[in-house]
Amino acid sequence: MSLTFPAPSADKAVQEGAGVFAPAFDANGLVTAVVTDASDGELLMVAHMNEEALALTIESGIAHYYSRSRRKIWKKGESSGNLQTVHEIRTDCDQDAIWLKVTVEGHDATCHTGRRSCFYRTVAMTEDAATLRILDDRLHFDPATVYGTDAADTGTK
């Protein structure tokens, strides 16, 4: 990684304007990354990036994240083949969130459960409780075959 980023500007007009990209990493050194499919805009996943993951993503054009549970850089799709080629990177007004528009290689699946998107469930109210209903149950790959029976190395945390 050779790319580094300056600290966010205390001047709101600068931080919200054109020019320098100065991501506002949080106390844990992370920004939120929202990932959508470049073809149709479907929301695929939400993850986190540290400075190294963000630099690697920009430099390589392949999405890298920071795994909070494994505490290391995570090249998405390295195990499953479902690499993410980045078509566009955007940031939000205060630069603490990143939006990646990607094409998913391999099985065209982002979720470690084998589904296209991690957001395969909707929240429904039933009487006094909120319950989850599965909207998309099509598995693009078999997680046990791809990841093995040790599922510790999966998920978006």
Add this chain to the structure above:
Amino acid sequence: MSLTFPAPSADKAVQEGAGVFAPAFDANGLVTAVVTDASDGELLMVAHMNEEALALTIESGIAHYYSRSRRKIWKKGESSGNLQTVHEIRTDCDQDAIWLKVTVEGHDATCHTGRRSCFYRTVAMTEDAATLRILDDRLHFDPATVYGTDAADTGTK
């Protein structure tokens, strides 16, 4: 708020399946909320919700967040009129992120800068630095008129 949520299940199959909605709030009691426009899927903003904000959102059908900078519940659009009516709520595999599909009232603008989306800038590489280019500079409202000159009460943090 009357709605409460159970603790996430330690059983991955339960947490990733249909049934109980058990959001995985982080150490600060927050989940990430991704907000898209129900009409065309445009990514509008990323924010955070605590248990109360999530319950208020489900119960009222109007998006509520938790402002980390102001440390309080934030009914989005209360100052600007740009309330968000929620059409669908989804969650991701490990239930630490929420996706809201909304219709924006008022000026049809979500960003406190007056733009439709907070993600109005793209990241471009120029020589050895990453710079920001503004893609959407159309202001749907004048922030100074709507919020006053004290801009402390704005932003998505």
